[in-house]
Ligand SMILES: CCCCCCCCCCCCC/C=C/[C@@H](O)[C@H](COP(=O)(O)O)NC(=O)CCCCCCCCCCCCCCC
Ligand SMILES: Nc1ncnc2c1ncn2[C@@H]1O[C@H](COP(=O)(O)OP(=O)(O)O)[C@@H](O)[C@H]1O
């Protein structure tokens with residue numbers, strides 16, 4: 192790593208021990224001075240070696256010379272000066288000062304920073320340094336503030352939407368108690384809207400919100416609430432740029448505003464797969480430090496009419512039926528998915544139809560890879576660049592090139608399917624920490640199309656159970672998986688528009704269901720699509736992936752630090 196010039200270095204008091212504290216452009220480091228070397232310093236600038244220098248994680252160690260900590264400046268949330276009378280100057284919060292240091296070292300400042308906890312959780316930690324002189328204290332505060340002000344990717348003003356009815360209906364409480372205090376600490380101002388009905392956030396974003404004044408949009412809720420924000424922002428961006436969403440071939444314009452998710456829903460799979468955990472404090476901290484994670488978005492069309500966008504799961508058959516059943520049991524909260532999942536598993540319906548898809552052949556990675564999409568993913572960077580340079584099929588808008596010219600690359604599969612799933616990302620969630628497609632990538636411009644053919648209940652159960660274990664859910668004769676850029680699905684019996692209208696009104700056409708089998712002991716003709724947790728009544732759809740259309744306040748799942756394992760060779 193390039194050596195950074197030291198900006199400040201002093202001996203300061205921390206909890207009655209002296210520390211060598213230094214700041215360069217990248218790290219704030221404090222290292223305990225061994226007892227016999229301790230001496231009072233009013234701010235002598237002197238050279239010493241910083242023992243730890245890891246770029247991403249702050250380290251804590253205890254060597255011969257005492258404990259040592261390093262915090263990346265990019266993960267400092269705030270710095271505030273403490274008053275002599277032990278009251279913070281900035282926000283009026285009272286803090287208890289140790290008696291000894293208030294007497295001898297009356298000036299102090301507190302640095303709030305990100306600390307990594309268990310299983311990808313982040314927490315806010317405080318460290319308070321005491322100084323002999325006010326001027327030195329001021330110098331530290333000003334210098335750290337200067338460093339923070341130079342971090343241009345951090346949001347200053349956010350628009351927040353809270354779904355008070357998502358998940359266990361705790362959205363408002365989670366935001367007020369866990370998130371708002373952190374935003375205040377980091378000097379982020381917010382405009383908060385508590386939604387009053389479904390699609391309130393989507394419509395507000397699409398038509399009314401004055402987006403220019405914000406650095407990002409935050410939703411407090413589940414995947415459905417996130418989906419509302421995506422629809423609002425993507426539609427608004429296309430409208431502002433004169434792009435017609437109804438044309439499946441059109442290249443969409445990426446959204447500039449980043450989206451933050453404070454998880455307060457039932458599945459929270461988008462949060463889980465982009466941050467590594469569904470934890471409100473962790474998500475708030477990723478927003479504060481100004482992380483950015485690009486994400487693919489699928490557009491779903493039917494007969495040249497735009498239906499919806501999807502970022503996680505598009506599922507027909509099993510997941511469509513689970514969702515349709517679970518919507519009638521919202522009162523059960525998140526447990527509705529387990530109940531409806533069990534019920535749908537027992538009904539064991541299969542659906543006939545034709546899937547045609549355009550395999551992504553020019554990219555790095557396959558759905559059977561052992562590597563995973565992680566923070567700074569090389570495959571996403573590589574394939575994202577390829578997409579913008581080569582302008583793949585979905586970007587082609589040349590009216591002279593007819594669809595049939597692409598047909599060469601398309602594959603067609605007819606069959607009876609228990610499930611047809613398109614996972615644009617892993618869909619990892621607490622129910623399945625590796626997800627529906629463990630090797631899928633967040634931002635590679637593709638979706639993993641998983642076809643589960645008709646099989647016995649026992650085999651389907653084996654397939655489902657493998658989502659929760661280390662065994663490969665694709666390594667089964669009745670399952671296939673393809674990494675694709677586009678796909679179409681047509682059910683065996685095509686629906687008329689009047690059938691669709693009835694389905695949209697919630698009336699299922701059981702009279703039409705078993706045309707070929709009047710005894711009606713078999714599967715219905717149609718399922719519906721589960722589009723990120725929203726029901727799509729159309730069975731016939733056309734889907735295309737738009738590479739990196741949106742950005743989240745996230746960085747992808749961080750690899751767990753390995754330095755602890757290295758100390759124990761048996762653990763490797
Ligand atoms: C036997 C255990 C099998 C466990 C299999 C778990 C696979 C889970 C993969 C989940 C992928 C989820 C993708 C995300 C979808 C969300 O967008 C979407 C909306 O989320 P929101 O409500 O937060 O807004 N969520 C969903 O559609 C929920 C899907 C949940 C499916 C749960 C399925 C449970 C299956 C249980 C089968 C039990 C069989 C037992 C037989 C003895
Ligand atoms: N104020 C509201 N009243 C009713 N429904 C709402 C409200 N705000 C948002 N919704 C809708 O609630 C649905 C579920 O929201 P979500 O936050 O995803 O929770 P969950 O994860 O429990 O499904 C979404 O379809 C969203 O459009």
Ligand SMILES: [Ca+2]
Pocket residue numbers: 487614615616631632633634635636637638
């Ligand atoms: Ca993808």
